[in-house]
Amino acid sequence: MFNKEFEAMPLPKMRELQRERLKWSLTHAYANVPHYKKSFDAAGFNPDTFKTLDDLRRVPFLTKQDMRASYPFGLFAVPLDKVARVHSSSGTTGNATVVGYTTGDVGVFAEVVARCLAMYGATEKDVIQVAYGYGLFTGGLGLHYGSEKLGALTVPIGGGNTERQLMLIKDFGTTMIACTPSYALNIADYLEKKRPDYDIRKTKLRAGIFGAEPWSEQMRREIESRLGIEAYDIYGLSEVIGPGVSGECSQKSGLHVFEDHFYVEIIDPDTGEVLPEGSKGEIVYTSLTKEACPVIRYRSRDITRLYYDGCACGRTLVKMEKVTGRSDDMLIIRGVNVFPSQIESVLMETEGVEPHYQIIVDRKGALDDIEVKVEVTEKIFSDELKVLEALSRRIADRFRSVLGISAKVTLVEPLAIPRSEGKAVRVIDKRTI
Amino acid sequence: MNVTQLSIFLENKPGHLQNALKVLSDKKINILTLTIAEAADFGIVRMIVTDAAGAAAALRDQHFTCSTTDVLAIEIEDVPGALLKALESFRKQNLNIEYMYAFTEKRGGRAVMIFRFDDIELAKKALQTEGYNILKKIDIIGA
Incomplete structure (x- = not known):
C-alpha cells in the first residue's frame, strides 16, 4: 500500500476524518465561490450548521451545466496566482469545463494516482509508459505525476504512434503501459496485422492501466489474453480531480475510492434522493481537500454501486463497481x-x-x-x-x-x-x- | 427547348431503385433513358421520363428526395469518332461536361446524347455556333 494510514484506516476514524474535511470543504466553497454561496443560500443551507455526514443531503447538487456556465474560472475558490495548473474536459468552448489545481491539489492528484499504481503492484522498480494524451486532458499528466511520485521510471511518450510504443516497450523494458483500453486493443490488432514477428510476451510488459472510457469484463479478458498482461481499471473525472478518484486492487472486484479525498454518495438520478447502501444509481462526488476547485455534490452521471464489505487486499476504502453506464446522453x-x-x-x-x-x-x-x-x-x-x-x-x-x-x-x-x-x-x- | 431530367437520391441498397421505379410505374410514366451515378453508400439516378414534373410530384409524395434539372439533348452522328469530334468542339468552346449519357434508340440514324454542363445557356449558344442540333423536349418525348 502506498499510504497505509489512509488506505487501511479503520472505518470510524475514516468517517470522522471525512466529517471534519467535509466541513472544511463546504465552508471553503461557501466563503470563496459565488456559485456555492448562491446555491447554498437558496437551499437554506449554511455550512455552520453542518454536523454529521448525513447533513450533506441538504446541500444542493453541482451539475455539469453549472460547471459549463462558470467557464472558465468561475468555480475557482482561490485567486489565480495560487492556481498552479489547469486542466479542461474535452469538448467545444461553451461545452468545456475548466478545473484548476493549487500546488497542494497537484500533490493530491499525484498521490492518488501513485496509490492506484501501487495497487496494481507497481513500485519504483517499474518502467511506466504513459500513452495517454498529454495536455489539457487529465490522463497524460495525471499518470505522469503519479508515476513519478511512486518513484517509477516514467516514460512520457503520449498517445498514438504504435510502432514507437512497441519500440520503447522493448528498448526501455517497459513493465506497465497506461492508455485507453481501446488503444490497448488497437495495439493488439497492430501486432497481429503488421508485426507478427514482435512477440509482446517476450517483453517485460506485465500490466496495463486503463481508463478514460467505459470498458467491460469481456474487454479485460480480451486485452489480457491478446497482450499477455494484467489489465487494471483506473477511474476518474477531471471535474473531481482526474484519473485516480478510484482504482482497482489485485482482486479486480471493484475500484477503491480514495475516501480521504473524495466523499461519495449514490443517488436516484431522477429524484436526487440518496439511495440505501448497495443500491445501483448515480454516483455523486464531493471533494474533501481540493483547494482551487472544490466540487460539492457533483453529479457525475456515472451509474454504479458501492460495496462497503471490506476487501481481501486489506484496504478499508469503499469499492465502486466498474462504471458501465451513464444516466445522461453523453457518449x-x-x-x-x-x-x-x-x-x-x-x-x-x-x-x-x-x-x-x-x-x-x-x-x-x-x-x-x-x-x-x-x-x-x-x-x-x-x-x-x-x-x-x-x-x-x-x-x-x-x-x-x-x-x-x-x-x-x-x-x-x-x-x-x-x-x-x-x-x-x-x-x-x-x-x- | 431544354430537356428536363429527373434525379432521385437513393441509398445504395437492394430494393431501393425498385421502390422508386414502382412510383413511376404506378403513374404510367415511361423512362426513355437513365443512368446511375454511384458513391459508396448512395447513388443518384438520373432519367429522362415522359412526365418529369408529374414523376417528381409523385416521388415527393412517397418521401423520396428528387429534383429536376435542365440538360441538353444533342444529336450526333452515329459513326466512329463522332463523339470525339463533339468533345473537341466543346473543348474549343471551353465547355466542361459534368456528366453525360446516351439514349439507346437512334433518331433518324443519329445518336442522341444527354449532356449536363455547368452553364446550360452558355453551352447552348456555343453548341449552336458549332452547328449542333439541340433537341427539344417534344422531339424526344413526343407530343
Whole structure:
C-alpha cells in the first residue's frame, strides 16, 4: 500500500476524518465561490450548521451545466496566482469545463494516482509508459505525476504512434503501459496485422492501466489474453480531480475510492434522493481537500454501486463497481466526451442540413467507431455526385475540428432514420460494454 | 427547348431503385433513358421520363428526395469518332461536361446524347455556333 494510514484506516476514524474535511470543504466553497454561496443560500443551507455526514443531503447538487456556465474560472475558490495548473474536459468552448489545481491539489492528484499504481503492484522498480494524451486532458499528466511520485521510471511518450510504443516497450523494458483500453486493443490488432514477428510476451510488459472510457469484463479478458498482461481499471473525472478518484486492487472486484479525498454518495438520478447502501444509481462526488476547485455534490452521471464489505487486499476504502453506464446522453468515444447536441449543432451550422440525423456508435475491431447518418432533403440534394460528396466531407471535417472526433458521415434517404412516436431515435450505441 | 431530367437520391441498397421505379410505374410514366451515378453508400439516378414534373410530384409524395434539372439533348452522328469530334468542339468552346449519357434508340440514324454542363445557356449558344442540333423536349418525348 502506498499510504497505509489512509488506505487501511479503520472505518470510524475514516468517517470522522471525512466529517471534519467535509466541513472544511463546504465552508471553503461557501466563503470563496459565488456559485456555492448562491446555491447554498437558496437551499437554506449554511455550512455552520453542518454536523454529521448525513447533513450533506441538504446541500444542493453541482451539475455539469453549472460547471459549463462558470467557464472558465468561475468555480475557482482561490485567486489565480495560487492556481498552479489547469486542466479542461474535452469538448467545444461553451461545452468545456475548466478545473484548476493549487500546488497542494497537484500533490493530491499525484498521490492518488501513485496509490492506484501501487495497487496494481507497481513500485519504483517499474518502467511506466504513459500513452495517454498529454495536455489539457487529465490522463497524460495525471499518470505522469503519479508515476513519478511512486518513484517509477516514467516514460512520457503520449498517445498514438504504435510502432514507437512497441519500440520503447522493448528498448526501455517497459513493465506497465497506461492508455485507453481501446488503444490497448488497437495495439493488439497492430501486432497481429503488421508485426507478427514482435512477440509482446517476450517483453517485460506485465500490466496495463486503463481508463478514460467505459470498458467491460469481456474487454479485460480480451486485452489480457491478446497482450499477455494484467489489465487494471483506473477511474476518474477531471471535474473531481482526474484519473485516480478510484482504482482497482489485485482482486479486480471493484475500484477503491480514495475516501480521504473524495466523499461519495449514490443517488436516484431522477429524484436526487440518496439511495440505501448497495443500491445501483448515480454516483455523486464531493471533494474533501481540493483547494482551487472544490466540487460539492457533483453529479457525475456515472451509474454504479458501492460495496462497503471490506476487501481481501486489506484496504478499508469503499469499492465502486466498474462504471458501465451513464444516466445522461453523453457518449464517450475514444476517450472524448461527445454530446448528441454538439453533433446536432454542427449539422445545423451546415447550410441546408435539417436535423434529421442519427448517431451510431459501435466498436469496430478495437476502436470506437462513430457513424452519423444524415437524411438528404431537397435543400441539400444535387444531381451532381461531387456536390453531395463534398457535403459529407464538409460535415466530417467539422466534426473533426469542432468535436475532435472522426466520424463517418452517411447520407441516407428521408425517413430512413426510424421515428418512434414521431421522434427520431438519436443515438444507437451498439458497443457491448 | 431544354430537356428536363429527373434525379432521385437513393441509398445504395437492394430494393431501393425498385421502390422508386414502382412510383413511376404506378403513374404510367415511361423512362426513355437513365443512368446511375454511384458513391459508396448512395447513388443518384438520373432519367429522362415522359412526365418529369408529374414523376417528381409523385416521388415527393412517397418521401423520396428528387429534383429536376435542365440538360441538353444533342444529336450526333452515329459513326466512329463522332463523339470525339463533339468533345473537341466543346473543348474549343471551353465547355466542361459534368456528366453525360446516351439514349439507346437512334433518331433518324443519329445518336442522341444527354449532356449536363455547368452553364446550360452558355453551352447552348456555343453548341449552336458549332452547328449542333439541340433537341427539344417534344422531339424526344413526343407530343
